[in-house]
Amino acid sequence: MADYVPAKAMPDRLPAARPSRSGRKPGQSRAMTGVWNTIAVVFGLVMAFPIYWMILTTVKSNKDLLTQNPTFWPSHFTFTSYHTVFADPDFLNSMKNTAIITVGSVVAGLAVGFLAAVAVARFRFRGRNPFIVAILIVQMVPLLSIAIPLYIVLNKAGLYDQYLGVIIAYLVFTIPYVVWTLRSFIVNIPIELDEAAMVDGCTRWGAFFRIVLPLSLPGLVTTGVYAWIQAWNEFILANTLLSSNDKRTSMVWLSFYSSDPTHGADYGAQMAGALMVSLPVIILFVIFQKKVASGLTAGAVKG
Amino acid sequence: MSAIQSDRREESADRLDGPAPAPSAGRRRGLAVQGRYIPYVLILPAVVTLVGVMLYPLIRVILLSFQNVNSYLKLAVPSLDRWIGFDGFSKVLSDAQFWQVVERSFLFTVEVVILSVGLGLLFALLLNRVSPWAKIFVVTCLMFVWAIPALVTGTVFRWLFAGIGGVADYICYLLGGSGMKNHDWFANPTQGLYVVVAASVIWGALPFLVLGLNAAMTQVPKELVEAATVDGANPVQSFRHVVLPIIRPFLLLCTSLSFIWDFQVFTQIWSLRQNSPEPGYWTVGIYLYEEGFTSSHYSNSSVISVAMILLMLAVLVAYIRQVVKIGGQG
Numbered sequence: 176m177a178d179y180v181p182a183k184a185m186p187d188r189l190p191a192a193r194p195s196r197s198g199r200k201p202g203q204s205r206a207m208t209g210v211w212n213t214i215a216v217v218f219g220l221v222m223a224f225p226i227y228w229m230i231l232t233t234v235k236s237n238k239d240l241l242t243q244n245p246t247f248w249p250s251h252f253t254f255t256s257y258h259t260v261f262a263d264p265d266f267l268n269s270m271k272n273t274a275i276i277t278v279g280s281v282v283a284g285l286a287v288g289f290l291a292a293v294a295v296a297r298f299r300f301r302g303r304n305p306f307i308v309a310i311l312i313v314q315m316v317p318l319l320s321i322a323i324p325l326y327i328v329l330n331k332a333g334l335y336d337q338y339l340g341v342i343i344a345y346l347v348f349t350i351p352y353v354v355w356t357l358r359s360f361i362v363n364i365p366i367e368l369d370e371a372a373m374v375d376g377c378t379r380w381g382a383f384f385r386i387v388l389p390l391s392l393p394g395l396v397t398t399g400v401y402a403w404i405q406a407w408n409e410f411i412l413a414n415t416l417l418s419s420n421d422k423r424t425s426m427v428w429l430s431f432y433s434s435d436p437t438h439g440a441d442y443g444a445q446m447a448g449a450l451m452v453s454l455p456v457i458i459l460f461v462i463f464q465k466k467v468a469s470g471l472t473a474g475a476v477k478g
Numbered sequence: 479m480s481a482i483q484s485d486r487r488e489e490s491a492d493r494l495d496g497p498a499p500a501p502s503a504g505r506r507r508g509l510a511v512q513g514r515y516i517p518y519v520l521i522l523p524a525v526v527t528l529v530g531v532m533l534y535p536l537i538r539v540i541l542l543s544f545q546n547v548n549s550y551l552k553l554a555v556p557s558l559d560r561w562i563g564f565d566g567f568s569k570v571l572s573d574a575q576f577w578q579v580v581e582r583s584f585l586f587t588v589e590v591v592i593l594s595v596g597l598g599l600l601f602a603l604l605l606n607r608v609s610p611w612a613k614i615f616v617v618t619c620l621m622f623v624w625a626i627p628a629l630v631t632g633t634v635f636r637w638l639f640a641g642i643g644g645v646a647d648y649i650c651y652l653l654g655g656s657g658m659k660n661h662d663w664f665a666n667p668t669q670g671l672y673v674v675v676a677a678s679v680i681w682g683a684l685p686f687l688v689l690g691l692n693a694a695m696t697q698v699p700k701e702l703v704e705a706a707t708v709d710g711a712n713p714v715q716s717f718r719h720v721v722l723p724i725i726r727p728f729l730l731l732c733t734s735l736s737f738i739w740d741f742q743v744f745t746q747i748w749s750l751r752q753n754s755p756e757p758g759y760w761t762v763g764i765y766l767y768e769e770g771f772t773s774s775h776y777s778n779s780s781v782i783s784v785a786m787i788l789l790m791l792a793v794l795v796a797y798i799r800q801v802v803k804i805g806g807q808g
Contacts, residue, residue: 212608215616245645290523317783320784323542411744433636445637452627460625
């Protein structure tokens, strides 16, 4: 395994006053950089391998898939796995369901969360700190532990097995994240802008919607992307709060598809399905790479 | 990390010139008096929603754990429900299976937390040392891994470790394990859980840990590390005494987060075992799901939920305190 820090090349007792060449720190020899680079590349390849294998499997023929010695490159490319998946009528329907639920929970989460974030960022009020701590606690309560009462509550409200029920349930993780992240965006907008608008005749509310809202747009995009990913990937609540076949989200579809007797051993189709249901998230990650990374690290909530 | 840092800066700026119109804030007084209700109106929708989807269900779980709602009929006809005090708790807690499940969850969590945070730390350090192109390569790979949903991770790992055609067997065979061909990784739940499930969870957690810890390390001033080296500190010493104290808050944060996530692991096990995990794979999350939704023992399941939250409480409290401290919210 990789050793702790950089300069292993340097003997312990050597006085380290060696002048650094070409920007390298003292004690970082070129040879060692090569070794560390190699280890890093191997690590990257190992991490990427399951994804490579997933994609590779989708274009392999059945004959390739069942051989004793798996090949690391297909003998010929075939797209039958994709045909199998798209031939399943539930697949596209489940993608549509996921899209509806995701969009609903993102929009609702942003709307509700934005208002609360303005309150927390712009006002000092009694109950502000308890509210913030409550938001943090809510983020950390395991979803599984409230799955049963949520099921009971939604059942009673007639929202069990409805898109709306799941959308409302998803607010449990979108709102806290949106409040927590947007807060820091809004704090960065100078309050003088609000005041200037109010001097010019805007109401307090007008200032929120004409000044704060447009200026926090980048923050809304970042948090929206994150909330999208969370909602798209969610499995536990979708699995417990929806029951009919035609309302399943794509994650639930995948879990059923890959465990039903007909497709349980058809790994080509399973991997094609797995790739298709993750594709929207992968695309978002590629587009918003930097923002998502910093947003996820800051919010530090990925289940 | 950078966002956390900038947060702290904002908060202190916040305190200095107080953008929030506190009643005593002199010239902003007029606005504050008229608008005192405004923040409450603003947080109202969030509060109402969270009470509805979080607080009420939480209270309901606690109430259910003191009732005997252990069949669908009792759920549908509330007049049949009875309060049974701690009987439900004593029933569940005297079940040997419960303690097996708890023990298994703890062992699994400890294993995964140590391995994922340890590996995360090592590779975060490595990223500091490699050439820029190598770093970009690794970060790109990690971003793709990060994008993979947990359920898909489980599905893919089931295929990687499949008994027939699985590539893990084959790689073990190529590496010299001659008996490894067609090895069934899941036949023995101990192996399945602590090797395959653990591998899938660690794989999914590493991008966050490596990139987060690496971002934390970039906050360490280069001069400090160089000064330590000049003073004769070896790499381990300079890590321990210079880098570690600076990244400590974030390290604690992601250790407790990993604990919280890994203790309630569900999705990966669920899909690795094709929606019906054998009892040998039951961690607390799976156990409470099986009790609640498969067997309709709602009250028993609630007892397990309450127990799970209590078992996680110490770490949860530590985590929230840490976030509050870093966020400077006090």
